[in-house]
Amino acid sequence: MYIHELSLRSFRNYQQLSLTFDHTINVIIGENAQGKTNLMEAIYTLAFTRSHRTPRDKELIHWDAEYAKIKGSIYKRNRRFPLEIIFSKKGKKAKLNHIEQKRLSDYIGSLNVVMFAPEDLHLVKGSPQVRRRFIDMEIGQIQPRYIYHLGQYQKVLRQRNHLLKELQRKPSADRTMLGVLTDQLIEHAVTLVDRRFKFLQLLRSWAAPIHEGISRKLENLEITYDSSVKVSEDMDLATIKINYEEKFRDIESKEIERGTTLVGPHRDDLIFYVNGKDVQTYGSQGQQRTTALSLKLAEIELIHSEVGEYPILLLDDVLSELDDFRQSHLLHTIQGKVQTFVSTTSIEGIEHDALKEAEIFRVVNGTVENQK
Numbered sequence: 001m002y003i004h005e006l007s008l009r010s011f012r013n014y015q016q017l018s019l020t021f022d023h024t025i026n027v028i029i030g031e032n033a034q035g036k037t038n039l040m041e042a043i044y045t046l047a048f049t050r051s052h053r054t055p056r057d058k059e060l061i062h063w064d065a066e067y068a069k070i071k072g073s074i075y076k077r078n079r080r081f082p083l084e085i086i087f088s089k090k091g092k093k094a095k096l097n098h099i100e101q102k103r104l105s106d107y108i109g110s111l112n113v114v115m116f117a118p119e120d121l122h123l124v125k126g127s128p129q130v131r132r133r134f135i136d137m138e139i140g141q142i143q144p145r146y147i148y149h150l151g152q153y154q155k156v157l158r159q160r161n162h163l164l165k166e167l168q169r170k171p172s173a174d175r176t177m178l179g180v181l182t183d184q185l186i187e188h189a190v191t192l193v194d195r196r197f198k199f200l201q202l203l204r205s206w207a208a209p210i211h212e213g214i215s216r217k218l219e220n221l222e223i224t225y226d227s228s229v230k231v232s233e234d235m236d237l238a239t240i241k242i243n244y245e246e247k248f249r250d251i252e253s254k255e256i257e258r259g260t261t262l263v264g265p266h267r268d269d270l271i272f273y274v275n276g277k278d279v280q281t282y283g284s285q286g287q288q289r290t291t292a293l294s295l296k297l298a299e300i301e302l303i304h305s306e307v308g309e310y311p312i313l314l315l316d317d318v319l320s321e322l323d324d325f326r327q328s329h330l331l332h333t334i335q336g337k338v339q340t341f342v343s344t345t346s347i348e349g350i351e352h353d354a355l356k357e358a359e360i361f362r363v364v365n366g367t368v369e370n371q372k
Helices: 035-048 119-124 126-140 145-169 176-214 237-258 285-307 325-336
Strands: 002-011 016-021 026-030 066-076 077-089 091-095 113-116 221-226 271-275 311-317 339-342 359-366 367-369
Touching: 016 035, 016 119, 016 367, 026 035, 026 091, 026 126, 035 066, 035 077, 035 126, 035 339, 091 311, 113 285, 119 126, 119 285, 126 145, 126 271, 145 237, 176 221, 176 237, 176 325, 221 339, 221 367, 285 311, 285 325
Parallel strands: 026 339, 026 359, 113 311, 311 339
Antiparallel strands: 002 016, 002 066, 066 077, 077 091, 221 271, 359 367
16 A cells, blocks of 8 residues: 555645655655645644544645645555545545545544554653544554544534533433433444444554564563553443443442533543553653554554554654664554655664665755755
């Protein structure tokens, strides 16, 4: 799987741009605030229909334009097909093979992308929200239906929280509607948690040996799912549902008192252990970075095992954040099998054969020049 051609119109600081890429490694060089990260963002957005940098789509549109457009010519399973995303004040449209998709979940998964950026080094020590987003986006790539359930869950969650705030003000009001929304929330929650469990089993199987290799067999990585409801991976769907129902019954009064939903997938977390110790709390910075790198490399292999092709890898200003050994391990692992985009202010000091044959693009104030 690779992007052959990318076209942008009124996207961020690019008024008009059309580029053809090498199917191996492409290096995007530029000073800060020139547009190199915007280029990486465009590829990510083409895959996910949303940016990794902002939840507000209107920020993607050039300041004096009516809309922004991203088009890509993709090769997947030796077949070429076009993808297109259009952002406007009315919303966004996603086209696959020139056909507009009624639901975004029907589009997501057409292009598989793994991004590794400096903020991903905070995957381990950052907030639970960062880890939930990580697992949601990765499951969504290989199981687009998951995105549908996630969207429905979030919609019901907003409605339920609004009702809980109303009941907080009027505790004696009728609670019938709360029961209806709770049942709806549980239906989607059970599906999300079950699919997270299955994904985590796959992620572990790839991440553990990768981490062992990076750490020169000195460290053992374990990943557990920290659920806000007492459920586990060995439970079937019916048992998970029963446990959710019991939990919501037990905490109904407390939720009304607080005016918010206290448990569910939106409150869950991942915990990483290195040699039996919680790496977020007790791990060194090196262990935390090795864990983050292991997860990203595991994503690549996991997607390959599930969809039959390697995803596109975006390394956005991250190589300079890694020491020589981790840099070398990363570049050696991807060499020859993953189309990779590397953004950086300079490739000086990054010594690896993978970069010697790379296609080089230089970005200056919203213009891009191929230097090779």
